[in-house]
Amino acid sequence: MRIKATLLSLLLLMVFATSSFALEGQQPEAIAEKMAFKLVRGVTNTVTSVVEVPKQSYLMVRDRGGIGYVVGPLKGAGMAFYRLLTGLTETVFFAVPQPGYYDPLITPEFVWEGWEEKRVEPRGQSEAQPAQGKGE
16 A cells, blocks of 8 residues: 555656656756856946945935935945845856846846936926916
């Protein structure tokens, strides 16, 4: 009885395991390219993490006004630390296809992205209020 149960479980394991081998894998060149890009992204984010301080300062002053002079450097220091940690993680684990399939751990991918978009609407203005034209 014990042998039958062992053989049945081994058979079931083989049936379900072989279906995962049927998937077509990616070409080694594509995998190597994604690994190399993850390594370069990790090193770049590690080196450029300090740029988050002026970036976040600029964005906070632009989006929030005067309070951004206080909050911006604090947020920049936190984001610099976060970008440094994600850069180190991607550098050390560049060969591991996680998260996703060599996807970036942080958004935006690099510190020089994301300067143009306005993320927070200033207080007191909304798009729901139509603009008054001249002579009205």
